[in-house]
Amino acid sequence: MNGGADLGGMQGFGRVVEEENEPNFHADWESRVMGMVVALGACGQWNIDQSRYARESLPPANYLSFPYYHIWLEGVQKLLLARDMLSPEELAAGKAISPPIEVRATLKPDAVWDGLHSLTGAADRPEEQAPAFELGQQINTINHHPEGHTRLPRYARGHVGVISKILGFHVFPDSSGNDQGANPQWLYQVQFTAQELWGPEKNPKDVVTLDLWEPHLVKT
Amino acid sequence: MSGGGGGNGNGGSQHHHHHGDDEMSHLSEMDARVKALESLLVEKGYVESAAIDKLVDIYEHQIGPQNGALVVAKAWTEPEFADWLRKDATAAIHSLGYTSRQGEHMVAVFNGDDVHHLVVCTLCSCYPWSVLGLPPTWYKSPPFRSRAVIDPRGVLGDFGLQLPDAARVEVHDSTAEVRYLVIPQRPTGTDDWNAEQLAELVSRNSMIGTAFADEPQ
Numbered sequence: 001m002n003g004g005a006d007l008g009g010m011q012g013f014g015r016v017v018e019e020e021n022e023p024n025f026h027a028d029w030e031s032r033v034m035g036m037v038v039a040l041g042a043c044g045q046w047n048i049d050q051s052r053y054a055r056e057s058l059p060p061a062n063y064l065s066f067p068y069y070h071i072w073l074e075g076v077q078k079l080l081l082a083r084d085m086l087s088p089e090e091l092a093a094g095k096a097i098s099p100p101i102e103v104r105a106t107l108k109p110d111a112v113w114d115g116l117h118s119l120t121g122a123a124d125r126p127e128e129q130a131p132a133f134e135l136g137q138q139i140n141t142i143n144h145h146p147e148g149h150t151r152l153p154r155y156a157r158g159h160v161g162v163i164s165k166i167l168g169f170h171v172f173p174d175s176s177g178n179d180q181g182a183n184p185q186w187l188y189q190v191q192f193t194a195q196e197l198w199g200p201e202k203n204p205k206d207v208v209t210l211d212l213w214e215p216h217l218v219k220t
Numbered sequence: 221m222s223g224g225g226g227g228n229g230n231g232g233s234q235h236h237h238h239h240g241d242d243e244m245s246h247l248s249e250m251d252a253r254v255k256a257l258e259s260l261l262v263e264k265g266y267v268e269s270a271a272i273d274k275l276v277d278i279y280e281h282q283i284g285p286q287n288g289a290l291v292v293a294k295a296w297t298e299p300e301f302a303d304w305l306r307k308d309a310t311a312a313i314h315s316l317g318y319t320s321r322q323g324e325h326m327v328a329v330f331n332g333d334d335v336h337h338l339v340v341c342t343l344c345s346c347y348p349w350s351v352l353g354l355p356p357t358w359y360k361s362p363p364f365r366s367r368a369v370i371d372p373r374g375v376l377g378d379f380g381l382q383l384p385d386a387a388r389v390e391v392h393d394s395t396a397e398v399r400y401l402v403i404p405q406r407p408t409g410t411d412d413w414n415a416e417q418l419a420e421l422v423s424r425n426s427m428i429g430t431a432f433a434d435e436p437q
Binding site for chain 2: 005010011013014017018029040064068085095096106111116117153156189197210212
């Protein structure tokens, strides 16, 4: 979607300011949100693409102004309500009113390390057909503006690029983030010149790569 | 370095004080809200607080840029490992035990005299957690995410890096589940250093592409 998260090429945010010796968390609540969001993954009620969509579909003004873990909090709360894991009444009351829904698992403290290292988040799937494009081939990206989730950002739509790597056969977020199943597709690294994306005044040597799926690409 | 830090006239500090109050009340509001949500989730049996404690502890103390620094130092000292990283970074990095989440699929990109790599995620905050830990705030914030792709040389300038026009800048926008690790150039004057010593020169930013590896003191 053309939401607040699709930031590539926007202007006016000023210079990048690095906080020296920045801690991982600036307040306790940030660390609890990180831990909750990761732990809730074990419940199996949503996939990573659905959780990204829950965040990027926040109102743009909120997305652009909230601290990052606040964005995570809003996103996870939206999903908890959408899956009936919690009700608005329970959120308001701060206590359980109805019984929990059945979930895949609850993350146990002893299982945290192994769970993090289980590679269950791997996005590659068994190949179902040969890739349609080859290394070095020139392609066009499609021009689309879906209201749902897409990993083809605005700045790279309708442009000419070159296949620079074939990365594997991966879950397609434009399907899985929109509740339409994994629908795995060939994933490519696609290289664009800075001049193709941003115009002739850019350094002619500079390039930008994006990782895009076959449905994002058409033959030139 | 912090050129704006000295300009605290009266107006500035009053503003800062006022801003501080707002921030404090926002903080306590967020703390209260998140505490309430966590206790509700615990009551319903969806999460255990001890598991959250454990996750926080792991990312505070066990999984961080020290992992990536060892990958880089190994690449600098073992040419076969560097080749493996170029061909199959996923397998090479997993062979060191760095298999945690947000590192399932890896690509390593090597900086040189004629090419400089910079990693960004314009759409969210994709970052190689398994080798770098949690991303810093600037990496997740609009100034970096918006500008890294349209003005990478300007962004590098914000970090104090000036690249010659003749060097190519390659920006990698992490739009899929593939995570990019930059292998910075090995500093000169370190020929007799071992991997453990070299790892000390490898900062987090040098593995994102917003710094060079540190020079030996």
